[in-house]
Amino acid sequence: MYRIISKNKIAEDIFKIEIKAPLIASKRKAGQFVVLRPEETSERIPLTIFDSDICKGTITVIIQAVGKTTRKIVSLEKGGYLLDVAGPLGNPTCIEKNGNVAVVAGGVGTAVAYPVAKAFREAGNKVIGIIGARTKNLVILEDEMKAITSGLFITTDDGSYGMRGFVTDALETLIRKDTVNEVLAVGPVPMMKAVCDLTKKYKIKTIVSLNPIMVDGTGMCGACRVTVGGKTKFTCVDGPEFDGHEVDFDELSRRLRGYSDMEKHYIGHKGCNLENKV
Numbered sequence: 001m002y003r004i005i006s007k008n009k010i011a012e013d014i015f016k017i018e019i020k021a022p023l024i025a026s027k028r029k030a031g032q033f034v035v036l037r038p039e040e041t042s043e044r045i046p047l048t049i050f051d052s053d054i055c056k057g058t059i060t061v062i063i064q065a066v067g068k069t070t071r072k073i074v075s076l077e078k079g080g081y082l083l084d085v086a087g088p089l090g091n092p093t094c095i096e097k098n099g100n101v102a103v104v105a106g107g108v109g110t111a112v113a114y115p116v117a118k119a120f121r122e123a124g125n126k127v128i129g130i131i132g133a134r135t136k137n138l139v140i141l142e143d144e145m146k147a148i149t150s151g152l153f154i155t156t157d158d159g160s161y162g163m164r165g166f167v168t169d170a171l172e173t174l175i176r177k178d179t180v181n182e183v184l185a186v187g188p189v190p191m192m193k194a195v196c197d198l199t200k201k202y203k204i205k206t207i208v209s210l211n212p213i214m215v216d217g218t219g220m221c222g223a224c225r226v227t228v229g230g231k232t233k234f235t236c237v238d239g240p241e242f243d244g245h246e247v248d249f250d251e252l253s254r255r256l257r258g259y260s261d262m263e264k265h266y267i268g269h270k271g272c273n274l275e276n277k278v
């Protein structure tokens with residue numbers, strides 16, 4: 001059993017949860033994730049490790065309550081317990097000293113981008129952050145991102161905060177003004193695809209963190225299959241990060257939509273039970 005040390009709401013339906021997990025805290029690296037189950041009959045929920053504290057023996061995850069199991073997790077209070085926390089899973093981000101790195105995050109993807117941005121910064125890179133949300137109250141982790149970047153651009157689709165537009169608008173402005181040696185993009189699939197289309201034009205290396213449906217998280221079920229450079233890869237063991245210019249985003253979108261009718265059915269009748277990695 002894994003004790004919840006703290007829980008804070010950071011936006012509508014989005015929570016930051018700190019969990020006692022000393023072994024995971026001591027081993028995890030930026031880019032890795034855990035799989036949580038609140039109880040034995042629950043779906044497994046993969047979540048990126050947002051941060052860890054080796055002295056306290058804790059890890060922190062950011063979770064959006066979108067379905068039955070994530071709602072169950074966020075309903076647990078400080079002092080409550082999760083049944084299992086498995087990890088760290090997936091490969092750590094390959095962090096090199098590359099110069100100027102732009103970390104581009106869409107919506108809840110900011111929770112995935114933060115640990116990677118922090119690791120790039122610690123490796124001596126200049127990190128510029130771009131975070132985008134549909135509207136002001138969906139912008140998350142602004143202070144945390146500001147603290148680890150040399151500059152942070154915020155975009156909102158409706159212009160209610162920061163620059164009006166998509167993250168790709170801010171990225172193109174940055175590329176035209178400054179040297180960008182590498183881009184990390186994480187967020188909804190159309191956003192990652194749009195970032196990759198843009199950076200291909202400017203020939204800038206781009207890494208994306210993918211979020212297909214996962215089941216076991218250990219390479220056995222094949223649920224997280226994606227095509228990268230024409231080859232089949234399993235996101236949980238070969239990723240979650242890949243060369244964005246090689247990813248078949250159209251296939252990923254189709255596979256993510258595969259259960260949407262069932263999701264609508266569950267949301268309408270029992271609460272959704274099919275959820276993806278944040």
Ligand code: NAD
Pocket residue numbers: 105106107108109110112132133134135155156157165166167168186187188189190191194195209210211276277278
């Ligand atoms: P969202 O749909 O509100 O989009 C967030 C931002 O992404 C937008 O404000 C915009 O700046 C940018 N964006 C979206 N579509 C774009 C496009 N076509 N071109 C350019 N920019 C675009 O995001 P959300 O509701 O927070 O997240 C929705 C999806 O993101 C979910 O399906 C979730 O599974 C996925 N997600 C993925 C990851 C990951 O690891 N890749 C992590 C978290 C969430």
Ligand code: FES
Pocket residue numbers: 213214215216217218219220221222223224225234235236237
């Ligand atoms: Fe089963 Fe990756 S989640 S193979």
